[in-house]
Amino acid sequence: MTKNVGFDLFIRNEREAEIAERSDRLAARFAERSAQHDTEGSFPFDNFADLREAGYLLLTVPRAYGGEEASLYEMVLAQERLARGDGSTALAVGWHVGLLHQLRYTNAWPASLYERFCQESVETGALVNHLASERATGSPSRGGRPETKAVAAEGGWLLSGRKTYSTLSPILTCFTVSAAIEGTEETGEFFVRVGTGVRVEETWNTLGMRATGSHDVVLENVFVPDDQVVHLSGAPRQERTPDDGGWLLHIPACYIGIAYAARSFAIQFASQYRPNSLTTPIAELPNIRRQIGEMDIALATARTVLYSVADRWDREPERRAALKPELGLAKHVATNHAISIVDTAMRIVGAASLSRSLPLERMYRDVRAGLHNPPMDDVVVNGFAQRALDEVKQIMK
Template sequence: MIQGQNGWPDRWVRSEREAAIASRSERLAAVFAERAPKHDEEGSFPFDNFADLRADGYLALTVPREFGGEEASLYELVLGQERLARGDGSTALAVGWHLVQLFHLRYTGSWPEALFASFCREVVEHGALTNLLATEPSTGSPSRGGRPATTARRTDGGWLLHGRKTFSTLSPILQQFTVTAAVEGTEDTGEFFVRRTAAVRVEETWNTLGMRATGSHDVVLEGAFVPDDEVIRLTSGVRHPAEEDTGWLLHIPACYLGIAWAARDWALDYALTYAPNSLNGPISELPHIRRQIGEMEAEWMTARTLLYTAADRWDADPDGRLSMKGEIALAKYTAVNAAQRIVDLAMRIVGGASLSRRCPLERLYRDVRAGLHNPPMDDIVIAGLAARALAEREQRVRQPGGAQAAGPLS
């Protein structure tokens, strides 16, 4: 166990490499926390934060070593992202989508080899960023399975893309990104590597309750040209098994637990120092405050244990990754809902002062709400867990000599 901040042991930091990843994120988070209120108030994109991320090499965290990156494991990615989000959830979530694109591509190999190698070098040498733009007004979240309304039409030497993508996180800073589109005249869909040109327009539509600085505006494609050698793939819907692996989703709960961590610490500091003249000491001595702190800690410890255990198991068991979809989804469901409760408890501890725009808890409360709308959604997680439980039980009952199904209660 490696010592964390202030010399306290951090049970989740297990090596010097992990300590370095954690330390960098904590250092950056301290800077980002100072800027977060202004970006939140303005709804402005944190270009200054991304300049720091680029300078510190954080954008290459998940790039393979062969291209000069750090090739972070899933555990290391979670470790870095949770700590980064303590400073600014918007920045952590936004850069997380870039990091997991590269992370996922390391395992799926779904990009043409030359294109992937070239882009990885751009990330390492120049701090290039990317994201997958798939959500659309008419289809909603791609996790629901809708066919893209964006179209790709064949032309000489490549394809022309027309359509609109929503929730396009990082759009103010992206110079290249991938886009899903329906291939005109067929039932196929495609994934295309799009470079920002005059045929790509960003409409600044992102004006939200929370996560106001992610730059998740609409991106409009008006005949964007993609040459044949930058077509990632065309498919009739059959996916490679590696594509079904969902381990990369853990960057989402890591982010929201980081936000909750910031709220927890702020509430603890407040409880230890706030002493109204009606008391003989700080409010941390009051039984009901201690109860709320204990409840907050129980939520935090449970969610982090599930998150880091899932990430560690994913790293350690490559052959079992496809069977972990339920555990990965549960880690997200548990962490995001725990984060809601942690921030709520933090605000109860602080009281009415937590509603002030001068108090960071007000922003953290709004930011943490966004986790409910990141994939996988709660209803999908619960439905999936129910289906798995029923299928496993049904299979066990049908096996020769298996358990007998329970009869109706009398």
């Protein structure tokens, strides 16, 4: 067990230590490339080659197909430590490992389609993501009807439309999309392979998370055979076990990882930097020590909430629906604490933190993206308000 891993109180056994060590090794490589990919807005194909070679892409694939079958807790651990090296890479691959974790529990795909993709992922390193966002509908978590259309054709369906925020688009060979069934009020989910009629428009040019490859994906009469239909809303479906959003914990894990990296950079800087007006490094100043303490309190709070919720999700499957507010809480706390931690780190380092030659300004931009990942803050807060109101109504009866 490495020294860094040994200090982590959230690592409970040897398997988790091995998962953490692999993420640490990958993160160290990614950190060397992150500035260039951020400046260029380029997709980190080199990072994904390393992820594939290290077996990381199989983290949540079932053992039956040759994967590691990571628990939610293990996935969170892997993702948090990976993000310490590069937030964009961690968030992007998080959609792949998170979706495969969800599918393992929910039976959301037809069994034959799920088996085929798992085998393909093991054999070729194929990645997958679900593309649902559109400009007119906004976040799919808000419930808008997709403008992408599906038209019945002989032996399948023809899909046309445009998906936005299509993370991993430069490297995907397949993906699922939501679409409205033309002439009905129904919707469907379809498994699409990249080929004729599918193109990527490089529209992703953002303030933060610049290397996630979240471009627009355009579909023009793309044929999807019937055996690649995931589900049609008007049709009966196989029994499905709800995930209740557990897989989305890959999102707060990413932002906590970025915050950890910013905090560590600031502490190292404060431990070494001694202006000529002082006889000791600035880490000895009361104000700097207070800010370091505040960063670590925020970090410990966010990690404690995240890992305790992930652990309960794993251990108490019968209570997963009841845990939904806490799953949102983990994301709310992680995202907002991460922003605060990076801000404090920049205050410690001072004006130098604004320099493009240091990583803090990139981390500052990256953590703000968490505010726009689901679940949104207002949804989480409203959910807790509703639960509190329901609780008081029950008491008053």
